[in-house]
Amino acid sequence: MISVKLNHFSNILSMYNDCRILLPDEVKEDETLKVLWLCHGGSGDENEWLYYSTVASIPDSRHLAVVIVNANDSCFADMAYGLNYRTYLGKELPELLVQMFPHLSDKREDNYICGLSNGGYGCMLIGLSFPSRFGAIGAFSAGDKADSAYKPAEPGEITPRIRMFGADEFHNSSYSIRYLLQKVSAENKVKPRIYHACGSEDPWLDKNLLVRQTAEELNDPDFHYQYDQIEGLGHEWSFWDEELCRFLNYVQEEV
Numbered sequence: 001m002i003s004v005k006l007n008h009f010s011n012i013l014s015m016y017n018d019c020r021i022l023l024p025d026e027v028k029e030d031e032t033l034k035v036l037w038l039c040h041g042g043s044g045d046e047n048e049w050l051y052y053s054t055v056a057s058i059p060d061s062r063h064l065a066v067v068i069v070n071a072n073d074s075c076f077a078d079m080a081y082g083l084n085y086r087t088y089l090g091k092e093l094p095e096l097l098v099q100m101f102p103h104l105s106d107k108r109e110d111n112y113i114c115g116l117s118n119g120g121y122g123c124m125l126i127g128l129s130f131p132s133r134f135g136a137i138g139a140f141s142a143g144d145k146a147d148s149a150y151k152p153a154e155p156g157e158i159t160p161r162i163r164m165f166g167a168d169e170f171h172n173s174s175y176s177i178r179y180l181l182q183k184v185s186a187e188n189k190v191k192p193r194i195y196h197a198c199g200s201e202d203p204w205l206d207k208n209l210l211v212r213q214t215a216e217e218l219n220d221p222d223f224h225y226q227y228d229q230i231e232g233l234g235h236e237w238s239f240w241d242e243e244l245c246r247f248l249n250y251v252q253e254e255v
Contacts, residue, residue: 001025001059005046008096012088019093020046021101022066024059033065033103034110036248037134039076039089039119039126046070053241062248065104067097073160075145076115076122077175080166081158089122090130107135108190112251114138116240121145121177124211127192128180136193138247140240143207146176178214185220193224195250197243201234226250 002023009016027033036058040048046068049055058066071085078084098106105111113134115123120142127137148161150169165175172179184191194215198208215225228246233239 001056010088010092012092013083018046018070020050020068021097022056022059024063027103031103032105035065035067035104037111037113038066038068039071039113039115039122041116042118052237053244055244069093071122075118075164076125077164079164081163086126086129090126090133094133108132109135112136112138114244114247116140117235124177128184129174131184131188131190131192134192136195136251138195140197140243141202141204141208141235142196142211143204144177144211146171146178147207147210177211181214181218185218191220191222193251195226195247197228199233199235199239200229200231203235
């Protein structure tokens, strides 16, 4: 495996940011690689997946490129009072990396976005916002932020929730996964395949089951929605590492 840590300037963010690219040791001169995009958890960065999972084996064992992104403390959103990470990760960064690394495929069917916890929400947010960019989404422990308990802020208070999503309730906005599922189902001809998973002992299982309910009620065959639940596991790396393997098996199967 070849690992490259890239520090680059983002016009969308108006600052430098980091990402990590993992490539197979051997790539043919005229070959293009399918790309797995990985989103970190709430306290993570572009190193998290590499340190705590077996992702380092994927470039050679699966012959894929892996891009581990960094969204800092943004929930991967275009923040109400902050930076536009959703647009940066869904548009600017893929366009930049394809130019810098010609072996990376720019075909939607060759690009998969995946994430855990905060990044599980994030990969759904990005994948559903840019359905022509990503052919599949793998969301682990991925509840909808709009389903979190809503507590109005005190006058003048700027909470992390307000900074990311604004002061109002946002079930019917592009910050809501369930809203985006319904919107993409109704409006888009091109839709990503969705693999969604949560452990039976995850403290946010109820929020994941609400997302599952919405996806299954849509009954949209173009999503190829699949839900997986491992009994006895919770919000933990053993679960996320296992589901990463299952997700890759899912996207490599014939539909």
